[in-house]
Amino acid sequence: MASSFLTWFWNERFWLPHNTTWADLRNTEDAVFAQATDLWIMFPYSIVLYGIRILIERLIARPIGRKLQISDVPNRPPAPNAVLEKVFYSITKYPDGERLEGLCKQLDWREHQVLRWFRRKREIDRPSKLMKFSETVWRFMFYVTVFIYGLYTTFQTDCPTNTRSCWEGYPDRQHLKPLNYWYYQTELAFYTSCTISQFFDIKRKDFWIMFAHHIATIFLIMFSYSINMLNVGMLIMLLHDFSDVFLETSKIAKYTKQETFATIGLISFATSFVLARIVYFPFWILYSIWFDAFDVVGPFPSWYIFCVWLAILQFLHIYWCTFIVKGFIRLFKKGGQADDERSESEVSDSEEDVDVTRARTESQGDGPGINGVTLRKAHK
Template identity: 30%
Template sequence: MSARNGHVTRQRSGSLQKTLQNIEDDPKHHIAGSLAPQTPPTSVPSSPRPKRLHELPSQGFLNDLVTMRWMRRPSSSFKLLVLPIILYINWALVAPQFNNPWARLLFPSNRLPDSAQGFRQYAKSYWDLAFVAYYIVVFSFVRQSMTIYVLKPLARHYGINKEAKLDRFAEQGYAVFYFSISTSLGIYTMYNYMPTWFYRTEYFWINYPHWQMPGTLKVYYLLQTAYWTQQFLVLVLKLEKPRSDYAELVAHHVVTLWLIFWSYLVNLTYIGNAVYMTMDVSDVFLALSKIFNYLRMEKTKTVAFAWFTCVWTYTRHYLNILILWSVWKEFDLIPYQNKVWERERGAWLAPWMKYQIFLPLFLLQLINLFWYFLIWRILLRAIFSSTLDDERSDDEDDEPQKKKKE
């Protein structure tokens, strides 16, 4: 037992308890930071810090390409972004009678005859890689433009001046923006164009292979691929300051990209759309709770985090376990003649693929369960602990100094 600030606290024992305590007290953890107490906003900016690589003066567009700084410089990503548009327009004006090769970067490719319901249909194409590459550039430009010109000025307006908090506020603002759009598009696609509404899991397998895709589904899938690839590159190239749960996030992104790639390749886009939706909607509420926390809206942040917990429970556990159950129990709804590995027919689900699908989804569920355990510890601590604000600080810039004093 020890006394601190007039409060008696019990020393926790055991390496696991200590690890969990460190995570809960870590303001930079991507979940724990949602309720970490904040130092009061101040009009005094934080002390100057050395400039990061992407903040140094540009050495030129070619140098930005080689060093990948274009992902952090809107001026360079804009040049990459606008060039195919100019070439597309130029081709359309000069040679409209020929197929425009630049259209493959801007729009989905490999269109098929319209469906019986009258909506556009597409199949996979190697040009999908070019589409994804182009929209990685688009997301880099949008993300950094919003960060520099919208979200950081907004944070400063509300008294946030420390650079670390400005970065985190901008990250969460962009997350609200992106996941709100992706969730809406995913729901729209499932409701209007797919038999799987609402999580009628038997249609993941009935009439497989689903190699024909509604145009909206193909765009939705490829944009998600571009988004997560861009996020993964930012993470592994350390273009941003790494979080304390860096390893967890890398593992999460690796599993996510693995699922995206293989589900698209083997014509499992119906189940892929369902998984996407379970992941995205909870991230909106998580990001909102972090924003309210940075703004020191104490009651609002707790309410938002409670809503986040409810949404997470339903989507990332109930619905994801429903999907796992479907993989395990409904896999045999695939027509017998299509339970083969035949590229020519677009049928890739030989019987052993059941385990290949189940395992990554199960690993993703284990990661989510670990985070879910933390979520409840953090939420209960926020609700029932009256000394929380006295015992923790979210002053990320002061963290190294605190450790030195200890």
């Protein structure tokens, strides 16, 4: 039964170009090819990567963060309020419109006070700045390392400058090298661990979009490896790691309050993202897959699937580009202070200074007391 299913699933007419069989891709003494059975290593390897992440965060990132005096204090809850808590748990965590106006009238609060209460309520379980800094340091170190490795590996071929060469000799005259093998396995293990750890890491606005991206990425990596489509696969992975390096650099600068470097990092990220994923990816890589592969290799069923998934990936790029545009709008509105538009949990310093103060504010009479609680304004 299992043998029949595998025979049906790995149908040569679906997976491989015409006049090519799996026998042509068997390993010999003179040639080694990518095999689908190699992919099992992603499971233990992803565990190893996750272990490395924990060590880097605890032994490197957190000590550095403490020396830089990055706060490890968890988010403080808002003052108890029966009316708002009922709305929060039963109706919505994001009040707006008539409901927001009604709450303001009912409590005699200003709009920003109600919104601030709901924001603090949502952020009770959010990690501290030091924890977020540690996670960012891990991603930065990974992206830098794997990008340098991928850059060296990819430039062993002519594909970056001549994408048509990705298809010359495909599939049976493109051999698997140790550099290619470990580049693929590292990327695959990383995204596998990210897909699982995403449910425990910092939650962002684009959580499900990122989840879909991880699934699509894992599928594309496994797909291209299984049919020996290594050259174009490595090129795609390299492009994605390129812009991520600048994004994590900007975040590290933001956490350490180096606003100038954070802004430079954000601009570098935006520029590299647009050049790599909005320009080079569709007009060179997708063009090569859709036209050069069609001309050099010829169409085959799995190739169509590959084209569709890459088109979906490009739509995700466009979606994220809208966040970059929003980030630049916020950048100019804030007078040049960088921020990650995707992050729902990263609050600016001025917002974090807003706190609930009881005896002090009541005795000073800073504002209207509600349920024995007074909100003071943020320091500018």
